[in-house]
Each structure stands twice: as C-alpha cells, then as structure tokens.
Amino acid sequence: MAEDCILETRGLVKEFRGFVAVNGVDLKVRRGHIHALIGPNGAGKTTCFNLLTKFLEPTRGEIRFNGIDITREAPERIARRGIVRSFQISAVFPHLTVLENLRIALQRKLGTSFHFWKSERSLDLLNDRAMELLSAVGLETCADMVTVEMPYGRKRALEIATTLALDPELMLLDEPTQGMGHEDVHRVMELIKQVSANRTILMVEHNMKVVAGISDTITVLARGAVLAEGPYAEVAANPLVIEAYMGSDANELTSSPGNVSLPPGPLPGEGGDAGSLRSTVGGSR
Amino acid sequence: MNRRVTVAYLFGLGLLLLAPMFIYPILVMKVLCFALFACAFNLLLGYTGLLSFGHAAFLGTAGYVTGHALKVWELPTLLGLLVGTGAAALLGWVIGSLAIRRQGIYFAMVTLALAQMVFFFFLQAPFTGGEDGLQGVPRGTLFGLDLADDINLYYLVVAIFAGSFWLIQRAIHSPFGQILKAIRENEPRAISLGYDVAKYKLLAFVLSAGLAGLAGATKTLVFKFATLTDAHWHTSGEVVLMTLLGGMGTVFGPLVGATVIVTLQNELADKVGSLVTVIMGAIFVICVLAFRRGIVGESLALYKRVIGQKPL
Numbered sequence: 001m002a003e004d005c006i007l008e009t010r011g012l013v014k015e016f017r018g019f020v021a022v023n024g025v026d027l028k029v030r031r032g033h034i035h036a037l038i039g040p041n042g043a044g045k046t047t048c049f050n051l052l053t054k055f056l057e058p059t060r061g062e063i064r065f066n067g068i069d070i071t072r073e074a075p076e077r078i079a080r081r082g083i084v085r086s087f088q089i090s091a092v093f094p095h096l097t098v099l100e101n102l103r104i105a106l107q108r109k110l111g112t113s114f115h116f117w118k119s120e121r122s123l124d125l126l127n128d129r130a131m132e133l134l135s136a137v138g139l140e141t142c143a144d145m146v147t148v149e150m151p152y153g154r155k156r157a158l159e160i161a162t163t164l165a166l167d168p169e170l171m172l173l174d175e176p177t178q179g180m181g182h183e184d185v186h187r188v189m190e191l192i193k194q195v196s197a198n199r200t201i202l203m204v205e206h207n208m209k210v211v212a213g214i215s216d217t218i219t220v221l222a223r224g225a226v227l228a229e230g231p232y233a234e235v236a237a238n239p240l241v242i243e244a245y246m247g248s249d250a251n252e253l254t255s256s257p258g259n260v261s262l263p264p265g266p267l268p269g270e271g272g273d274a275g276s277l278r279s280t281v282g283g284s285r
Numbered sequence: 286m287n288r289r290v291t292v293a294y295l296f297g298l299g300l301l302l303l304a305p306m307f308i309y310p311i312l313v314m315k316v317l318c319f320a321l322f323a324c325a326f327n328l329l330l331g332y333t334g335l336l337s338f339g340h341a342a343f344l345g346t347a348g349y350v351t352g353h354a355l356k357v358w359e360l361p362t363l364l365g366l367l368v369g370t371g372a373a374a375l376l377g378w379v380i381g382s383l384a385i386r387r388q389g390i391y392f393a394m395v396t397l398a399l400a401q402m403v404f405f406f407f408l409q410a411p412f413t414g415g416e417d418g419l420q421g422v423p424r425g426t427l428f429g430l431d432l433a434d435d436i437n438l439y440y441l442v443v444a445i446f447a448g449s450f451w452l453i454q455r456a457i458h459s460p461f462g463q464i465l466k467a468i469r470e471n472e473p474r475a476i477s478l479g480y481d482v483a484k485y486k487l488l489a490f491v492l493s494a495g496l497a498g499l500a501g502a503t504k505t506l507v508f509k510f511a512t513l514t515d516a517h518w519h520t521s522g523e524v525v526l527m528t529l530l531g532g533m534g535t536v537f538g539p540l541v542g543a544t545v546i547v548t549l550q551n552e553l554a555d556k557v558g559s560l561v562t563v564i565m566g567a568i569f570v571i572c573v574l575a576f577r578r579g580i581v582g583e584s585l586a587l588y589k590r591v592i593g594q595k596p597l
Contacts, residue, residue, distance in 0.1 A: 053477065079479035091477070093470035104467045105478050107460055113480070114488060116461035117452075123460055166478065 006031040006170055006200050007052070007083075012061035014047055014224075021047040023224035024061070029170070029217075034192065034201045036211045039221035040244055045204040046088060048221065049174050052202075053085045054078050065170070082169035086176065088204075090155040094148035098139060098158055101147055102130040105165035130165070137161045137191060153184035160188070164195055171195070173203035177210055189213055212236075220244065290454070290536055297540075301443050310439040311507065316547045317446040318504040323527040323539030324453050325496035330525075331534030332457055333489045334469035338393040338521050339380065339400025340497050345407060345516025347373040347498030352419040352511040353412055362425035362432060366445075366502045373498020374491050376403070381490030385483055397518065404516045418512035422505055438507065445503055449496055454536065456492060465489055526565065530572050532579030541580050 007029040014022040022044040029035045037045050050056040052063060054075040063071045070078060079085075093101050106126045107113055115122075134140045137157040142150060147158065156176060163171055176192065177185045185207060192201060193214050205211050211218060211232065218235045220227040222244040228235050235241055304313050322344055329335045351369030354360045360368065384395040407413045414420065424432035432438045456462055467475045468482050475482050505511045514520060523546065531542025546565070553561050576583045 055473065055476075074481070075476045076479050076481045079477055084479075085477050087473065087477070091471055091474040093467050093474065095470055096466060100463065104463055104475075107463065108479055110460070112460045113464050114461055114485075116456040116459045116488070116492065118459050118461075119455070120458045120460060120463060123463065162478070 004030050006066060007202070008064045009052070010062045010064075012048070012051060012063065013059045014044075014051055014056060015059045021224055022051060022058075025221070025224070025226055027219060027226070029200060029202050031200055032196075033216040034196050034203070034214050036215035036218045037202065037204045037221060038206070038208075038211055038218060039227070042223075043221040044224040045221055046174060047224075049085065049172055049204060053083060053172060079166070082166075083172065084163050084166045084168035084170075085172035086159050086163050086174055088174040088178065090152065090159055092147045092155050092158055092162070094146075096147060097143070098134065098145050098147055098150070099127065099130055099143040101158055101162055102133055102165055103127070105162045106130060108166075133161045133165055134158075136164070136194075138187070153180045153188075156180065156184070156188065157191070160191060160195070168199060170200045170202065173201060173205075175204055175206060177205065177207050185210065293537065294450070294454075297537075298443075298447055301447075302440075305436060305439050310435045312548075312551060314439060314442045314507045315504070315551075316544050317442055318500045318507065319524075319527065319547050320540045320543035321446050321449050321503070322497050322500035323524050323531070323543045324450060325493045325500065326524045327528050327533060327539040328453055328456065328496070329489055329493040330528060331538075332462065332469060333465045333486060335385075335486060335490070336389075336393045336525075337384070337396040337490070337493070338518070338525070339396035339398075339403075340494075340524050341516050341518060341520035342380065342400035342403040343373040343377055343494040343497040344501035344504070344520060345511070345513070346376050346403060347501035348505040348511035348515045349407060349413055349419055351502035352422040352505045355425060355506075356419070356422045357412070362427055362506065365425070366499065366506065369502030369505070370495055370499045373501065374495030377491045377494020377498075378487070381487050381494065385486045385490065397521070400516075400518065400521060404513070404518070407513060407516050413511070413513075416513065418510050419505075420510040422509045422511065424506055424509065432506070442503055442507065445499065449499060450540075453496065457536070461485070461488070523565075526569050526572075528579075530568065530579055532581035532583070532585075535579065535581040535585065538579050538581040545580070 005028050007027070009025055009027045012022055012025040012027070013020065025044075025048060027048075037048065039045055047056065051058050054070075054073060058071065061071070062069060065081060065083060070081065073081075093104065096104070103123050103126045106129055107123055110123070110126070112118055112122060131140060131143065134143055137160060139154060139157055139161065142154065147155065150158070160173070160176065163173075173192070177188050180188065189210050192203070195201075196214075203215075215232065217230065218232055219229045220235055220238075220241050227244055228238045228241050301313070304310075322340070326337070326340050329337055347369035350372040351365045354365040354368045355362065380396060380399045383399065384392050387395055408415060412419070424438060426432060427437075427441060430437045432441065464475065464480055464485050467480070468485060472482055501515055504515065527542035527546050528539050529542070530545060531540065532538025549564070550561055553564065557564070572579065578586060
C-alpha cells in the first residue's frame with residue numbers, strides 16, 4: 001500500500017491566529033491517479049495546496065512524498081523533488097514572451113542559471129523542447145507573443161505547459177479551468193487527461209463536469225476536514241456531501257456525465273460551472 | 286545584445302572617445318561615474334524588482350577604500366580600484382543577505398538603515414577624515430602613462446565604463462538575467478519552478494553593489510578625494526531619481542538619467558545655489574506624474590506607436 005501512495009499527509013493542521021483553516025487532514029494520493037480536492041469555499045482546499053507545496057508552514061502534522069518526510073523542506077526543494085504546482089490566479093511571467101516563459105522552466109536543468117556572463121543564446125537549445133510543449137497545449141503559434149497580451153484561457157494553457165516542462169511526478173493544479181469558457185474548459189480537461197499518462201495529478205476544482213469527467217478519486221473537504229473520499233459516484237451520493245453543498249446545490253453534482261445515481265432534485269442545468277456554487281456558498285478562503 | 290543596442294553602444298562609445306575635444310573631461314568623467322552607478326542600480330530595480338535605498342553605501346565604501354589604498358597603502362592604481370570594488374561587493378553581500386529576507390518597502394527600509402550605519406561609521410572612523418573627507422588621493426600611473434593628466438585618465442574611465450556597461454548588458458541577457466526577470470515578474474511562480482530565489486537575489490545584489498563600488502572607486506580617482514556625500518542617503522535617493530528619469534528597466538535609461546541630472550546640477554550649482562534641490566524635487570514629481578517610463582522608456586513607447594515595432 002505504501003508504495004502505491006505517492007503523497008500522504010497525516011494529521012495536517014494549519015492555524016491562522018486561532019482560526020483553523022485545515023484541521024487534521026489525512027490525505028492519500030495514489031500513484032497514477034487524478035485526484036480531485038473539492039469542497040465549498042473556505043473549506044481549506046487552497047490552504048491545503050499551499051501546505052503541500054510548503055508555501056505555508058503547517059502548524060502540525062506530517063507530509064510524506066514517496067515515503068520521504070518533506071514536512072520541513074523549502075518550497076523550491078519540493079519543486080525539485082517533482083511536486084510542481086500551478087496557481088489559482090494564472091501564474092505566468094507577464095512581460096516575457098510565451099517562449100521565454102517555457103524556457104525559464106526548462107533552463108534549470110542546464111545548470112547555468114547563475115551564469116551571468118553567458119549569452120542568452122546559450123538557451124536556444126531549449127527552443128525545440130519548448131515548442132513541443134507549446135504544441136501540446138495548442139500555443140505553438142503564439143510563441144513570440146508577450147504573455148500579457150494573451151487571453152486568459154491561453155495563459156492558463158501556458159501555465160500548464162510550463163508546469164509540464166518540469167516533467168513533475170506529481171502535478172498540483174489549483175482550479176485549472178477557473179474563469180474559462182466552455183470550449184477552453186473542454187480543452188484543458190482533455191489536456192489534463194492526456195498529461196496524466198505517466199504522472200499523478202492532484203487538483204482543486206469547482207467545475208463538477210471536470211471533476212466527474214476525469215478524476216479517479218475525490219476528496220471532499222469541509223471546514224478544514226475531510227468529509228468524504230472515494231470515486232465520484234460514491235461521493236456524490238453521500239448525504240453529508242450533499243448537505244455541505246447546501247440542498248439545492250446538489251444539482252451541481254448531478255450535472256455530470258455518466259450514470260450516477262443521485263438523490264432526487266431538479267434536472268441539471270447546462271452550465272455545470274462553479275459560478276452558481278460560489279454565489280450560494282459564501283465564506284472566505 | 287541585439288543589433289540595435291550594439292549599434293547604439295558603438296555610436297555612444299564613438300561619441301565618448303571624441304567628447305574631450307568639446308567638453309571638459311572632468312565633467313564627462315563625473316557623468317560616467319554616476320551613469321555606471323545608476324546602471325548598477327538599475328540591474329537591481331529594473332531587472333530584479335528590488336528597490337535598494339542604500340546604494341550610496343557601496344559608492345561611498347569603494348570611494349574610501351580605494352582612496353585609502355592608493356594614498357596610505359600606495360597600491361598601484363588598478364589594484365586600488367579593485368580593492369575598492371571588492372570591498373563594496375563584500376559589503377553588498379552582508380547587506381544583501383540581511384535585506385533579501387524582507388520584501389517591498391521593508392527591503393528598502395533595511396537597506397536604508399544599514400546604509401545609514403555605514404555612513405555614521407565613515408563619519409567617525411579615523412581614516413576617512415570625517416567631514417573633511419579623504420583628500421589628496423594620488424591617481425598614480427597606468428602602463429607608464431601618468432594619470433594625473435586628465436586626458437589619460439579620461440580614457441581609462443571610458444574603458445571602465447564601457448566594460449562595465451557591457452557586463453551589465455550581458456548579465457541582463459544571460460541565463461541568470463532570465464531568472465532575475467522571472468523573479469521580478471512573479472516570484473511565487475519562480476519558486477514553484479524550483480528556483481531558490483534568495484540566492485539569485487543575493488547574487489544580483491552583490492553584482493549591483495560591486496559595480497556601484499567600481500563607480501565610487503573611479504570617482505575617487507577622478508576627483509582625488511572621497512567624501513561623506515557619496516555615502517549620504519541623498520546620493521541613494523539621487524540614483525533612484527536618475528534611474529526613474531532615464532527609464533527604469535531600459536538599457537540606456539540610467540545613462541541618460543545620470544547625464545541629465547549631473548549636467549543640470551553642474552550648470553545650476555553656481556546660478557541658483559541651494560534651489561538645486563527644489564528643482565531636482567520638481568523634476569522627480571513631474572517624472573512620476575507625467576512620464577513614468579522615463580525619458581528612454583517614453584521615447585521607446587512613442588517609437589513603438591509610430592513605427593509599430595517592438596521596443597529594444
């Protein structure tokens with residue numbers, strides 16, 4: 001079992017001046033799975049992410065990656081171990097070109113990143129790999145564009161390509177489809193499925209279509225604790241989960257493809273998107 | 286460097302070589318010293334996004350150390366310059382290590398506080414001459430040429446400036462420079478890509494401090510003395526003004542800014558006296574309110590609008 005588990009947390013706690021954002025989370029992410037972390041706003045999903053990548057220091061608890069305790073390591077060490085994250089707000093380098101964005105991710109393994117006397121032409125050998133990654137996300141025609149000029153959906157795609165450039169063993173995606181139109185959502189979904197081939201993905205996602213469509217396991221967080229865990233069908237049928245999403249919002253869960261038996265409720269609407277969920281379930285992160 | 290920058294660089298270098306025929310060489314040397322100071326500062330502010338408010342400490346330290354090395358230890362000129370530069374870089378390492386633990390305004394405040402400590406050290410230390418400054422620094426000779434001759438010294442200063450300017454250029458457009466820009470653009474993302482940003486910031490800080498030191502050391506050589514003014518926080522503010530006026534994060538901006546400010550100060554000093562400070566303040570306000578990208582930045586933006594091309 002232990003070798004199956006790529007990432008494990010035990011009793012993870014994060015307190016902010018008395019407010020407990022994450023309260024004793026035991027999470028097990030299995031190798032090769034797409035694991036979704038869902039829950040109402042303020043449930044502690046993003047805090048959890050920040051703890052796993054060490055952008056926040058846990059108050060208590062333990063994080064193990066491939067069986068190694070990484071609880072006290074610096075965030076850049078975590079990245080080098082093969083856990084690479086994306087961010088909720090699109091994280092790109094806005095005033096650099098798309099190609100440069102990717103090269104920054106790729107150049108670390110050249111080992112010349114402290115060489116201030118070398119020409120940047122020495123980085124040109126990364127261009128082929130960078131273009132390959134750009135094609136994978138459909139951005140090959142935008143390579144010379146300054147990133148800030150691109151539409152939002154494409155910035156997210158670039159961010160995924162940049163994350164992929166590090167070839168991470170475990171990819172953490174924080175709301176990869178947030179703020180995207182229908183077509184982009186579909187494309188990113190396909191992309192995540194495609195890149196999950198040889199790696200593990202842990203994602204925070206509000207869009208139930210995406211969650212239902214591609215994840216193998218789902219963990220539901222509420223008030224900083226794990227409420228339910230399991231495959232989509234099981235979780236969606238869990239009365240506690242439905243309650244956490246507050247009654248009528250259960251229809252969010254039904255807007256998924258597949259034959260999932262669900263409690264009676266109104267028929268799913270067209271846009272199974274996070275908007276309605278957020279507007280009804282208030283609270284801060 | 287891309288082609289346009291190279292052309293501009295060579296053109297500027299040509300102008301500098303001919304300049305002493307038309308302009309008083311000491312003035313040009315002073316401009317070059319401050320231009321180098323501003324370029325070094327710009328490496329940090331414009332390309333790494335770190336606002337140091339204590340850069341005078343490096344200018345001043347190198348000035349005093351070089352002065353002391355030449356006058357008391359009687360070192361050869363080049364070695365004296367090197368010792369001063371090294372001292373500034375070392376101080377940069379110390380101040381940098383402490384300051385990069387904080388961000389934004391706190392970073393600026395830490396650098397200012399430490400620079401003030403350096404200032405008071407120079408005020409009290411026995412070898413600096415206190416308020417009088419360290420006077421009578423000999424220029425020495427270089428390859429048998431007497432540097433007491435302004436023209437000989439002039440070409441040494443041009444060589445120092447051209448070399449340093451080229452080095453800064455190279456650093457900006459190096460693999461290292463790419464990471465600096467990444468840190469400026471989005472620090473958390475740079476961390477999540479596995480970069481230990483503190484180390485990059487520290488190296489940038491040390492480089493910037495060292496080059497600012499080289500500017501200070503050269504200045505001592507030009508004026509044959511080192512003064513407290515160089516280590517004063519006014520000078521730290523002035524370099525911010527030069528960089529912003531010329532264009533932060535542009536290649537030639539700091540050079541242009543330093544030229545304008547130093548020339549203005551020189552021209553106005555005996556005409557309006559202490560009003561110079563007021564005029565500098567007014568320029569700063571206008572610059573911040575009306576043209577934030579600075580002279581070079583605005584010109585490039587205009588050029589881009591007119592020609593429809595990417596700026597340098």
